[in-house]
Amino acid sequence: MDEINLLWHQLTDSETIIRSGLFVITCIVFAENGLFFAFFLPGDYLLFLTGVFGGTGVLKEPLTTILLSIFLAAVLGSLLGYLVGRFFGKSLQRRPDSLFFKKKHLDSTREFFEKYGFMALVISRFLPVVRTFTPILAGISHMTWYSFILLNIVGGAMWVGILVAGGYYMGQYFPWIINYVQYIIIFFLGITTFTLIKGYLKLRK
Incomplete structure (x- = not known):
């Protein structure tokens, strides 16, 4: 049990992931x-x-290397989700709930996808959970390859560019911010929690 708790902490603690290096970061983003x-x-x-x-x-890597690595991880990760949805979508929709799969996430993402159409692939980049399931639903609905690749690249570029570049320049001009990592995490978790609760209540309604 202690080993499982340690693994969980390592997988979900951002500071631990970042200090592990850029390769680990890109693997997490891809997944x-x-x-x-x-x-x-x-x-x-x-x-x-x-x-x-x-x-x-x-992190010793230059900004361009960080941006390119994370961008490729995000785009290729979503492409994998699209392929899973396109070729295994039916079996995934019949899959029973488990610790790592909840059908409600697929259902809520479907409503989001229906509301925003193709642009859901861009908007969902900034929404946790929905970000994971949107490319899968794009594959299930057999969105064309051209449309998916284009929107995947645009969404990935915006997501990575805004957050990584924004954080980079904050770190350069306000280096003391690194001492308040926990508050940054709490801020983003607050936004995430609010978004998920709002989406859940809307889905129930």
Whole structure:
């Protein structure tokens, strides 16, 4: 049990992930964007804090390397989700609930997808959980390859560019911000929680 708790902490603690290096960060981003059982992994605040740690010099890679690595991880992760939905969508929809899969996430994402259409792929980049399931639903609905790839690239570029670059320059100009990592995480978690509760209540209504 202690080993499981330690693994869970390592997978969900952004500071631990970032200090593990850029390769680990990209693996987490890839999984969170495309694997339905990885929806719980950190997303928005992981990107922002990666930028902060890059700007303060904790991460040694230049900004362009950080941006490109995370962008590719996000785009390829979503592409994997799309392929899973396109080729295994029916079996996924029949899958029973488990610790790492909740059908309600698929249902709430479907409503979001129906509301915003193709642009859901761009907007959902900034919404946890929905971000993981939107490319899967795009595959299930057999969105054309051209439309998916275009919107996937646009959404990924906006998500990574805004959060990572924003965090990077915050770290450069306000290096003391690294001492308040926990408050940054709480801020993003507050936004995430509010978004999820609002979406859940709307879905129930």
